[in-house]
Amino acid sequence: MTLHIDPKHLPEAQSGPRRYQMLIDGKWTDGEVGLEGERVSPGHGVLVSRYAFGSEGDVNRAAAAARRAFHRGPWPRMKAADRAAVLLKTADLIDARREEIARLDALESGKPIAQARGEVAGAADIWRYAASLARTLHGESYANLGDSMLGVVLREPIGVVSIITPWNFPFLIVAQKLPFALAAGCTAIVKPSEMTSASTVVLGELLMEAGLPEGVCNIVLGTGPEVGAHMVTHPSVDMVTFTGSTRVGKATMQAASATLKKVAMELGGKNAQVVFPDADLEAAVDAAVFGAFFNAGECCNAGSRLIVHKAVAADFLAAFEKRAAKVRVGDPLDDATKVGAIITPEHLKKIENAVVDASADGASVAIGGAGLASGAGQYMAPTVVTGVKPEMAIARDEVFGPVLSVMEFERVEEAIRLVDTTDYGLSAGVWSKDIDTAVTVARAARTGTVWVNTFMDGYPELPFGGMKQSGVGRELGKGAVEDFTESKTIQFHRGPRTSWWVDG
Numbered sequence: 001m002t003l004h005i006d007p008k009h010l011p012e013a014q015s016g017p018r019r020y021q022m023l024i025d026g027k028w029t030d031g032e033v034g035l036e037g038e039r040v041s042p043g044h045g046v047l048v049s050r051y052a053f054g055s056e057g058d059v060n061r062a063a064a065a066a067r068r069a070f071h072r073g074p075w076p077r078m079k080a081a082d083r084a085a086v087l088l089k090t091a092d093l094i095d096a097r098r099e100e101i102a103r104l105d106a107l108e109s110g111k112p113i114a115q116a117r118g119e120v121a122g123a124a125d126i127w128r129y130a131a132s133l134a135r136t137l138h139g140e141s142y143a144n145l146g147d148s149m150l151g152v153v154l155r156e157p158i159g160v161v162s163i164i165t166p167w168n169f170p171f172l173i174v175a176q177k178l179p180f181a182l183a184a185g186c187t188a189i190v191k192p193s194e195m196t197s198a199s200t201v202v203l204g205e206l207l208m209e210a211g212l213p214e215g216v217c218n219i220v221l222g223t224g225p226e227v228g229a230h231m232v233t234h235p236s237v238d239m240v241t242f243t244g245s246t247r248v249g250k251a252t253m254q255a256a257s258a259t260l261k262k263v264a265m266e267l268g269g270k271n272a273q274v275v276f277p278d279a280d281l282e283a284a285v286d287a288a289v290f291g292a293f294f295n296a297g298e299c300c301n302a303g304s305r306l307i308v309h310k311a312v313a314a315d316f317l318a319a320f321e322k323r324a325a326k327v328r329v330g331d332p333l334d335d336a337t338k339v340g341a342i343i344t345p346e347h348l349k350k351i352e353n354a355v356v357d358a359s360a361d362g363a364s365v366a367i368g369g370a371g372l373a374s375g376a377g378q379y380m381a382p383t384v385v386t387g388v389k390p391e392m393a394i395a396r397d398e399v400f401g402p403v404l405s406v407m408e409f410e411r412v413e414e415a416i417r418l419v420d421t422t423d424y425g426l427s428a429g430v431w432s433k434d435i436d437t438a439v440t441v442a443r444a445a446r447t448g449t450v451w452v453n454t455f456m457d458g459y460p461e462l463p464f465g466g467m468k469q470s471g472v473g474r475e476l477g478k479g480a481v482e483d484f485t486e487s488k489t490i491q492f493h494r495g496p497r498t499s500w501w502v503d504g
Helices: 011-015 056-071 080-096 098-109 113-136 170-175 178-184 198-210 224-233 246-259 281-297 313-324 345-360 412-419 435-444
Strands: 018-020 022-024 027-029 035-040 047-053 140-142 149-157 160-164 187-191 217-219 239-243 262-266 272-275 305-309 364-367 383-386 403-409 427-431 449-452 485-493
Touching: 018 198, 022 056, 022 198, 047 098, 056 160, 056 187, 056 217, 056 224, 080 098, 080 113, 080 178, 080 198, 098 113, 098 170, 098 198, 113 170, 113 178, 160 178, 160 224, 170 178, 170 198, 178 187, 187 224, 198 217, 224 239, 224 246, 239 246, 246 262, 272 281, 272 412, 281 313, 281 403, 281 427, 305 313, 305 412, 313 364, 313 383, 313 403, 345 364, 345 383, 345 403, 403 412, 412 435, 427 435, 435 449
Parallel strands: 018 047, 160 187, 160 239, 187 217, 239 262, 272 305, 272 427, 305 403, 383 403, 427 449
Antiparallel strands: 022 027, 022 217, 035 047, 140 149, 149 485, 364 383
């Protein structure tokens, strides 16, 4: 299969890329030492963005600004209703610039433009949900401690939060963190991926337009070693929230432990969809194709493992392959595209090598298995690997590409064991019309989310996060704002107090 990608229609191919600066203390700025970065679109092979990159000195400036804004500025002391108003205004501004933001994410990450539009709309919805939580955040009181004592538990903002986000969902994932930190009254330093920074910079513009005080949200662009590492270890930072690979997450936790910062980690996944013979097989096939190939498989929640009952495996795979053949791979800016580009040539090679290794281990490549010739950018064919054994790397390790590994089972207990044979525990899906079967698998699976007769639906009201090596903590849900707070206990005593000191 050969794709025909023509980048000549891109404005960036004619007039050149836009240059983006950092936001520190309410001002747009270059880095102290003049570092620069640039991004070539993975779908078009054209330079689409230039950035002013930061370094340790810029992190120091941002941390100082965030600390001043927290201790001296109005944000933590504002009425919750006033903070909520800023978040709601931000959501409205996101909606107004949805097409622009979606296009930036499609250009820089390679995701399909139609999908990017949905993510931007979803991000606006999350900002509105966070605004509602700002007004409902509260503590507790205890009037049951005796006549002379009253206990009050306050929820106070934790302080300065470092927010580090990945390249695969540039605008959506920052929305799963920043608005909840702001709703709690925190200040923040945000570092997007150095490959997909543009939409986060636009978010900074929207926050300023919405009335966010200077220094409350600072955006520092750059690489992990130059910027991210210093955000994790900086003594003025009270909490780190990170989304990315498990390998980098472990290093981040270790670095943050030196100053005992609170950490929240949303990491990798090797997620299974389990299909029983009594399932709605047509719906399950559609969900399995979606789960495997959505965002070109570059998704921590991807349904990268199919665990299907032997009684229906042959028919299910035939139907899957027929539907997968209709999945349109192509130009991310084409509204009809379902699978866009792979983030970098190096990552494409890594995905291809994982499939080659699986073949060497004894698995079979049923469809796909290699990159697609395109003329510009880099693309991967939707791939299905069958005959997979649970001990194989392809069954256990996160490939982060459009690759589905297929395993078969006969008993419920065997299916549950296969779900849990990885170090990850982010999500899973189970397909069965039998409520006993569905509940049994859902309760037993060691994952943070289990979908029953659906896959990868998401709502701001529902917590998201993983077990085992898929992360620490949860995002979204009614507790999301509380995660950015500390509890403070205050005890009030009235009347005479019995003296501890006894004369004589």
